[in-house]
Amino acid sequence: MRESKTQEYPVIWLQGAGCSGCAVSLLNAVSPSVRNVLVDEVIPGKHVNLRFHPTVMAGAGDPVIEVLEEAEQNLKGGYLLVVEGSVPTAEDGVYCVIGENDEEPISMLSHVESLGREAMAVIALGTCAAFGGVPAGKPNPTQCQSVQEVFSSRSITTPLINIPGCPPHPDWFVGTVASILLVGLPSPDELDVHLRPKLFFGDLIHENCPRRAYFDEGKFAKKLSDPYCLYELGCKGPVTHADCPTRLWNNGVNWCVGNGSPCIGCCEPGFPDVVSPFYEKITDEAIPNIGA
Amino acid sequence: MGKIVIDPITRIEGHLKIEAVVDDGQVKEAYSSGTLFRGLEIILRGRDPRDAQRITQRICGVCPAIHATAATLNLDSAFGIADKIPDNGRIIRNLILGSNFIQSHVLHFYHLAALDYVDVTKVAHYEGNDPALNAVKDFIERGALGPFVPRYEGDYRLPDEIDQLATAHYLEALAARRKAHEMLAIFGGKMPHDMGIVPGGVTQPPTIDKIAAFLWRLNELRDFIDRVYIPDVLAVAENYPDYFEIGTGCGNLLAYGAFDLDGHEPDLLKRDRLLKSGTVSTDLKLGEVNAAKIAEEVKHSWYADVSTGRHPSQGMTEPQPDKEGAYSWLKSPRYGGQVYEVGPLARMVVAYAQGSPTVKEMVGSTLARFKASPAALFSVLGRHAARALECKVVADAMADWLLELKPGEPVYTEYTIPQESTGMGLVGGPRGALGHWVEVRDHKIANYQCVVPTTWNASPRDDKGQPGPIEQALTGTRVKDEDNPFEIVRIVRSFDPCLACAVHLVTPKGRSLGKFRVL
Numbered sequence: 187m188r189e190s191k192t193q194e195y196p197v198i199w200l201q202g203a204g205c206s207g208c209a210v211s212l213l214n215a216v217s218p219s220v221r222n223v224l225v226d227e228v229i230p231g232k233h234v235n236l237r238f239h240p241t242v243m244a245g246a247g248d249p250v251i252e253v254l255e256e257a258e259q260n261l262k263g264g265y266l267l268v269v270e271g272s273v274p275t276a277e278d279g280v281y282c283v284i285g286e287n288d289e290e291p292i293s294m295l296s297h298v299e300s301l302g303r304e305a306m307a308v309i310a311l312g313t314c315a316a317f318g319g320v321p322a323g324k325p326n327p328t329q330c331q332s333v334q335e336v337f338s339s340r341s342i343t344t345p346l347i348n349i350p351g352c353p354p355h356p357d358w359f360v361g362t363v364a365s366i367l368l369v370g371l372p373s374p375d376e377l378d379v380h381l382r383p384k385l386f387f388g389d390l391i392h393e394n395c396p397r398r399a400y401f402d403e404g405k406f407a408k409k410l411s412d413p414y415c416l417y418e419l420g421c422k423g424p425v426t427h428a429d430c431p432t433r434l435w436n437n438g439v440n441w442c443v444g445n446g447s448p449c450i451g452c453c454e455p456g457f458p459d460v461v462s463p464f465y466e467k468i469t470d471e472a473i474p475n476i477g478a
Numbered sequence: 479m480g481k482i483v484i485d486p487i488t489r490i491e492g493h494l495k496i497e498a499v500v501d502d503g504q505v506k507e508a509y510s511s512g513t514l515f516r517g518l519e520i521i522l523r524g525r526d527p528r529d530a531q532r533i534t535q536r537i538c539g540v541c542p543a544i545h546a547t548a549a550t551l552n553l554d555s556a557f558g559i560a561d562k563i564p565d566n567g568r569i570i571r572n573l574i575l576g577s578n579f580i581q582s583h584v585l586h587f588y589h590l591a592a593l594d595y596v597d598v599t600k601v602a603h604y605e606g607n608d609p610a611l612n613a614v615k616d617f618i619e620r621g622a623l624g625p626f627v628p629r630y631e632g633d634y635r636l637p638d639e640i641d642q643l644a645t646a647h648y649l650e651a652l653a654a655r656r657k658a659h660e661m662l663a664i665f666g667g668k669m670p671h672d673m674g675i676v677p678g679g680v681t682q683p684p685t686i687d688k689i690a691a692f693l694w695r696l697n698e699l700r701d702f703i704d705r706v707y708i709p710d711v712l713a714v715a716e717n718y719p720d721y722f723e724i725g726t727g728c729g730n731l732l733a734y735g736a737f738d739l740d741g742h743e744p745d746l747l748k749r750d751r752l753l754k755s756g757t758v759s760t761d762l763k764l765g766e767v768n769a770a771k772i773a774e775e776v777k778h779s780w781y782a783d784v785s786t787g788r789h790p791s792q793g794m795t796e797p798q799p800d801k802e803g804a805y806s807w808l809k810s811p812r813y814g815g816q817v818y819e820v821g822p823l824a825r826m827v828v829a830y831a832q833g834s835p836t837v838k839e840m841v842g843s844t845l846a847r848f849k850a851s852p853a854a855l856f857s858v859l860g861r862h863a864a865r866a867l868e869c870k871v872v873a874d875a876m877a878d879w880l881l882e883l884k885p886g887e888p889v890y891t892e893y894t895i896p897q898e899s900t901g902m903g904l905v906g907g908p909r910g911a912l913g914h915w916v917e918v919r920d921h922k923i924a925n926y927q928c929v930v931p932t933t934w935n936a937s938p939r940d941d942k943g944q945p946g947p948i949e950q951a952l953t954g955t956r957v958k959d960e961d962n963p964f965e966i967v968r969i970v971r972s973f974d975p976c977l978a979c980a981v982h983l984v985t986p987k988g989r990s991l992g993k994f995r996v997l
Contacts, residue, residue, distance in 0.1 A: 208539065221652050221653075225649075226617070244629035252628075284485075328516060435667070442673045444667065
């Protein structure tokens with residue numbers, strides 16, 4: 187090993203009640219690519235050292251569980267914890283178990299508590315981790331909670347950033363991490379009331395939608411595959427905060443409304459319950475006073 | 479007698495634990511357990527049926543497009559429009575699903591499976607000019623090797639130059655699979671969790687610019703499959719030839735078929751599809767799939783025995799967490815009471831036995847190269863090879879479909895949600911046979927059931943005590959080094975398990991952590 191001036195930023199990535207879609211979305215990062223994030227100095231002199239990631243890492247079984255124990259004991263305040271998926275809390279967390287300690291299963295809940303308490307900061311990545319998401323949908327069979335709910339009920343005060351989305355856009359995650367490496371944790375006024383970075387979640391979809399002119403002129407799509415505004419087909423753009431219309435998805439190829447598909451409000455607290463039925467028009471009262 | 483416990487099994491989708499009882503270096507018994515439960519089927523109850531397409535995609539972020547497909551076929555049939563989807567809609571659905579097949583198969587081989595065979599640290603000795611490999615060399619020299627270390631150590635057999643080439647391809651494959659998602663998003667809006675496939679058709683009409691943008695990404699991916707993916711699978715096979723004999727499994731294969739070539743036959747199992755439906759066993763004798771023969775057994779699952787042996791349309795989930803002799807949250811789907819494996823291997827062997835000219839030639843020449851008989855297909859390497867060859871079959875067909883699109887013609891048909899109805903959607907996904915069933919009452923979902931590929935493959939012992947396909951594939955395996963059980967993880971990963979799919983169904987109650995033990 188040569189003398190290295192590179193500063194290593196250890197990252198631990200846990201997966202709870204989720205679908206791995208957030209991890210797969212991160213693989214779609216373009217500039218920097220996921221290869222740059224894993225291998226290169228993503229900021230000159232600084233390298234993201236991804237020590238634990240269930241979908242990516244080479245190891246399995248006890249050796250990787252030891253990575254978690256080592257971080258908790260020897261890296262106090264020195265690692266970034268990324269949580270993907272929500273945290274089942276019913277029956278002391280039995281519904282999601284990751285690894286064993288002396289033949290005793292360790293719950294996701296327990297990992298989030300212990301690793302969360304000792305982390306430098308936590309990114310709740312994706313709507314499940316940020317707000318509960320689909321697994322917390324009514325009737326929430328496993329009593330899934332967001333990281334924020336778990337922390338507040340256990341008086342854990344580690345700095346927390348929510349990056350929702352089902353899945354989140356890779357830029358939202360990479361941009362947030364790069365910002366932490368460059369200038370440190372975001373200040374409170376850089377986050378909105380739901381702890382989302384305003385940089386990505388400051389505006390409503392509706393405010394920047396390319397079909398907005400149709401809304402203003404009252405030209406509405408009557409069935410899917412029609413052009414025009416999708417409001418009457420249930421579009422949740424008027425109540426959803428995200429920069430999808432300007433950032434676009436998958437290397438700028440497209441996005442939901444651009445594809446003629448009504449926004450389903452996947453970045454909002456309460457998704458999926460408060461923004462469904464997905465194809466039912468939201469009531470006019472629910473539309474905020476845009477642009478005022 | 480010893481026991482190997484691997485928890486978590488990584489580089490799969492979801493949460494899996496494997497326990498293997500080892501005696502004198504050989505696996506005597508194996509048990510697989512899923513360790514995450516979400517209860518999505520319960521969450522679906524009472525919702526607008528159309529929302530099932532959105533919600534069921536969230537079962538799995540690796541292959542959401544197949545849940546979108548199964549859900550829409552299911553809802554099309556429940557809404558009475560299974561035979562009315564416009565050709566443009568049918569073709570675009572195929573293009574979206576095909577893009578995800580390519581994405582999923584490439585991701586599986588390179589990013590989920592390859593690190594069992596490829597030693598990335600060999601790049602430390604690299605002396606060439608490839609900037610990507612030199613970046614990896616710098617990374618290794620810096621010394622912080624996560625996520626590539628820790629890992630099992632010992633059985634890495636590739637020569638240095640192939641390890642280095644395969645590492646370069648691991649990185650190239652990251653870009654290839656990303657491109658497959660970009661291609662998908664042209665008609666799917668975004669990915670993961672595409673927005674385009676909906677009951678009635680798709681949301682996005684085809685235009686010439688979209689067709690061209692799709693075609694040229696597809697051509698790059700076809701080149702990657704031919705030039706990189708298939709040769710790499712063969713290179714691994716050449717250096718690990720014993721894996722043609724390891725992980726045989728149950729010897730029965732089941733395929734529902736995928737990629738509708740005809741949109742007007744309402745019976746999905748009679749519909750002409752690119753990948754055909756069928757059953758086949760080691761004797762290569764073919765059978766027709768009869769959906770009535772699918773049933774789920776629960777003797778070794780934590781459910782009341784009263785629910786055993788039911789067809790999924792009558793599916794029932796009555797948890798009984800303290801049930802004696804149970805050890806899994808997965809039920810045991812069985813076909814005619816027998817154990818069946820699903821996945822690309824099933825589809826390729828069905829096509830081979832049916833005499834499909836393309837598949838017969840590809841599989842035949844692969845077997846000839848290794849001087850192997852068709853029996854060698856039932857193996858770890860057989861599964862990887864079948865996946866790679868299927869990737870080519872699908873990608874090549876997509877190029878033809880793209881040119882069948884007719885800009886200006888409809889992609890969607892309107893419908894009304896009936897007050898009461900039932901539906902069934904059967905289709906083959908990247909990981910194998912997927913079935914969705916719905917019962918609609920008062921225009922809402924009364925019951926929604928999914929029987930997913932990994933539930934077939936990772937199922938526990940059934941009512942007759944027959945172990946599931948992965949359990950059978952592990953049993954009898956020689957483990958050279960119990961501290962580094964490469965054989966076990968290579969067998970498990972050859973099935974490309976997706977545990978988030980497999981264990982989403984259940985509604986467990988009150989199990990204590992201390993009882994979460996198999997032995």
